[in-house]
Amino acid sequence: MSESFQPFERLALIGIGLIGSSLAINARAHSLAKHIAISTRRAETLTRAEELGLGDSFHLQAADAVKDADLVILCVPVGSVGAVTKEIAPALKSGAIVSDVGSVKGSVIAQMRPHLPEDVEFVPAHPIAGTEQSGPDAGFLELFEKRWCILTPVQGASEAATERLKTFWIACGSDVEIMTAEHHDRVLAIVSHLPHLIAYNIVGTAYDMEEVTQSEVVKYSASGFRDFTRLAASDPTMWRDVFLNNRDATLEVLARFSEDLSVLQRAIRDGKGDQLFETFTKTRAIRREIIEAGQDTPKPNFGRTKPPKKWEG
Amino acid sequence: MSESFQPFERLALIGIGLIGSSLAINARAHSLAKHIAISTRRAETLTRAEELGLGDSFHLQAADAVKDADLVILCVPVGSVGAVTKEIAPALKSGAIVSDVGSVKGSVIAQMRPHLPEDVEFVPAHPIAGTEQSGPDAGFLELFEKRWCILTPVQGASEAATERLKTFWIACGSDVEIMTAEHHDRVLAIVSHLPHLIAYNIVGTAYDMEEVTQSEVVKYSASGFRDFTRLAASDPTMWRDVFLNNRDATLEVLARFSEDLSVLQRAIRDGKGDQLFETFTKTRAIRREIIEAGQDTPKPNFGRTKPPKKWEG
Numbered sequence: 001m002s003e004s005f006q007p008f009e010r011l012a013l014i015g016i017g018l019i020g021s022s023l024a025i026n027a028r029a030h031s032l033a034k035h036i037a038i039s040t041r042r043a044e045t046l047t048r049a050e051e052l053g054l055g056d057s058f059h060l061q062a063a064d065a066v067k068d069a070d071l072v073i074l075c076v077p078v079g080s081v082g083a084v085t086k087e088i089a090p091a092l093k094s095g096a097i098v099s100d101v102g103s104v105k106g107s108v109i110a111q112m113r114p115h116l117p118e119d120v121e122f123v124p125a126h127p128i129a130g131t132e133q134s135g136p137d138a139g140f141l142e143l144f145e146k147r148w149c150i151l152t153p154v155q156g157a158s159e160a161a162t163e164r165l166k167t168f169w170i171a172c173g174s175d176v177e178i179m180t181a182e183h184h185d186r187v188l189a190i191v192s193h194l195p196h197l198i199a200y201n202i203v204g205t206a207y208d209m210e211e212v213t214q215s216e217v218v219k220y221s222a223s224g225f226r227d228f229t230r231l232a233a234s235d236p237t238m239w240r241d242v243f244l245n246n247r248d249a250t251l252e253v254l255a256r257f258s259e260d261l262s263v264l265q266r267a268i269r270d271g272k273g274d275q276l277f278e279t280f281t282k283t284r285a286i287r288r289e290i291i292e293a294g295q296d297t298p299k300p301n302f303g304r305t306k307p308p309k310k311w312e313g
Numbered sequence: 314m315s316e317s318f319q320p321f322e323r324l325a326l327i328g329i330g331l332i333g334s335s336l337a338i339n340a341r342a343h344s345l346a347k348h349i350a351i352s353t354r355r356a357e358t359l360t361r362a363e364e365l366g367l368g369d370s371f372h373l374q375a376a377d378a379v380k381d382a383d384l385v386i387l388c389v390p391v392g393s394v395g396a397v398t399k400e401i402a403p404a405l406k407s408g409a410i411v412s413d414v415g416s417v418k419g420s421v422i423a424q425m426r427p428h429l430p431e432d433v434e435f436v437p438a439h440p441i442a443g444t445e446q447s448g449p450d451a452g453f454l455e456l457f458e459k460r461w462c463i464l465t466p467v468q469g470a471s472e473a474a475t476e477r478l479k480t481f482w483i484a485c486g487s488d489v490e491i492m493t494a495e496h497h498d499r500v501l502a503i504v505s506h507l508p509h510l511i512a513y514n515i516v517g518t519a520y521d522m523e524e525v526t527q528s529e530v531v532k533y534s535a536s537g538f539r540d541f542t543r544l545a546a547s548d549p550t551m552w553r554d555v556f557l558n559n560r561d562a563t564l565e566v567l568a569r570f571s572e573d574l575s576v577l578q579r580a581i582r583d584g585k586g587d588q589l590f591e592t593f594t595k596t597r598a599i600r601r602e603i604i605e606a607g608q609d610t611p612k613p614n615f616g617r618t619k620p621p622k623k624w625e626g
Binding site for chain 1: 511556
């Protein structure tokens with residue numbers, strides 16, 4: 001963390017899943033806030049957050065957590081941000097920065113903005129980081145390290161507020177990019193939403209095959225299939241909300257994907273080896289770029305280690 | 314390796330890519346053959362195999378390598394096995410076990426069988442193991458460890474030959490399953506061939522987007538996309554041949570995949586959240602099964618480590 005970072009007086013985290021808990025751990029480790037107030041609706045989850053020592057105060061009512069907070073971050077599924085914003089709006093401190101971590105930005109802005117008082121600074125954010133795990137136990141310090149966080153400030157927010165939230169994310173280890181919500185939603189549709197949809201779909205297809213048993217799918221999954229199961233193990237609520245809230249961009253890239261797939265399908269049917277070879281060569285290059293950009297490991301098989309194991313039959 | 318394993322007199326490996334070189338390393342480490350003869354068509358690759366000390370003798374002509382060999386394993390792309398078999402057939406020793414490592418079995422049998430003399434034992438094999446890397450430098454000892462190897466013995470091969478090849482693969486760390494070539498090709502179509510095709514396709518789609526730059530795709534790839542780039546970085550020749558040689562089974566599972574995708578697409582368009590939630594919950598279970606079966610790591614993000622890195626702009 002840079003020496004010059006001025007900690008927030010009170011950080012309110014509404015929702016304490018993977019992202020919320022990772023933010024709490026970062027805020028504590030890097031002294032980003034003097035007080036961390038945590039709220040979540042389920043009493044059981046709140047108790048767990050308290051057991052883990054993730055914050056300084058714990059609240060079943062989101063409005064209690066945001067009181068006197070100068071930074072409020074909604075860490076709930078994107079389908080819930082409207083209701084939560086409505087609930088906390090009357091309790092928000094004048095001048096507070098209100099942000100979120102949602103994977104869709106257009107819909108989040110549309111849901112939150114109407115409820116927000118004029119005297120708060122609204123700066124939506126999206127950290128491009130995650131794992132397939134969820135809940136308060138899933139959080140860890142390094143989650144945001146060397147990962148991008150995209151801010152999509154809306155008209156009316158001050159540059160100072162955007163700048164302050166930017167330094168917060170940098171202190172968490174992120175690099176920060178600023179773009180419009182519309183562009184964000186298009187970019188994420190192709191790099192994140194479509195990949196998740198495809199992963200969910202292929203795992204579903206395999207699950208429902210008549211001629212191949214589920215046990216066979218599991219046994220031979222190291223031949224490719226298992227790579228998809230990680231994304232397809234992501235939080236169902238979060239992803240349901242993503243698709244419902246980034247519908248148009250997702251359907252658009254999905255149409256492109258299906259069109260491209262028809263071309264490959266035809267090439268296979270017609271035995272066009274040269275065309276397949278050309279496509280498969282082109283795609284190889286993009287992985288090299290991702291590794292060079294530090295966004296994935298160069299180790300074979302993602303550097304997976306094999307677990308010590310008992311064999312199934 | 315079991316104490317009772319009787320080493321082969323001469324193991325001939327035709328082709329020395331990821332699988333061939335990993336087999337050579339295993340044969341040496343576990344004393345599975347008294348002599349390892351290596352052949353590959355490209356002089357440069359053969360020289361590299363020799364520099365790496367992968368074998369005892371090195372041959373540009375496959376026929377020279379198989380002479381006096383009691384185990385011959387073709388480790389070439391499945392599109393080349395017919396031509397290679399034709400070439401080595403006259404030099405094969407009577408009673409030799411002839412095998413391969415191809416990802417498709419029906420086509421491999423159809424290509425190889427007509428050329429093989431009656432007095433050799435033909436036992437096709439497919440180790441379900443690999444990485445996205447290729448070439449003689451990619452091989453390593455642990456590749457087959459705790460991974461399945463499928464044998465698809467054809468009519469005419471003796472049980473003794475199948476049993477002997479089975480012990481060879483067990484000595485390499487594999488567990489061995491026996492099934493028909495036809496069933497193998499159906500199973501692999503869903504667990505391996507479709508996943509690779511989909512991965513190649515989605516990476517191709519992202520590459521060709523007009524509204525999102527390639528640099529953005531690379532930067533934000535940790536949000537899901539990067540998982541697909543590993544499979545899409547696999548050897549283009551190998552995969553061209555797989556699709557051309559397992560055409561019918563691949564097209565069949567692809568049709569199923571597309572049908573399922575249309576259902577998801579419709580659910581998104583119609584805002585059917587419950588249906589999406591149900592699908593995404595079902596798929597989560599299959600990853601747990603894969604982890605319990607020891608076929609993937611339980612660590613978040615495949616246990617990837619972040620490379621020390623210089624940022625791009």
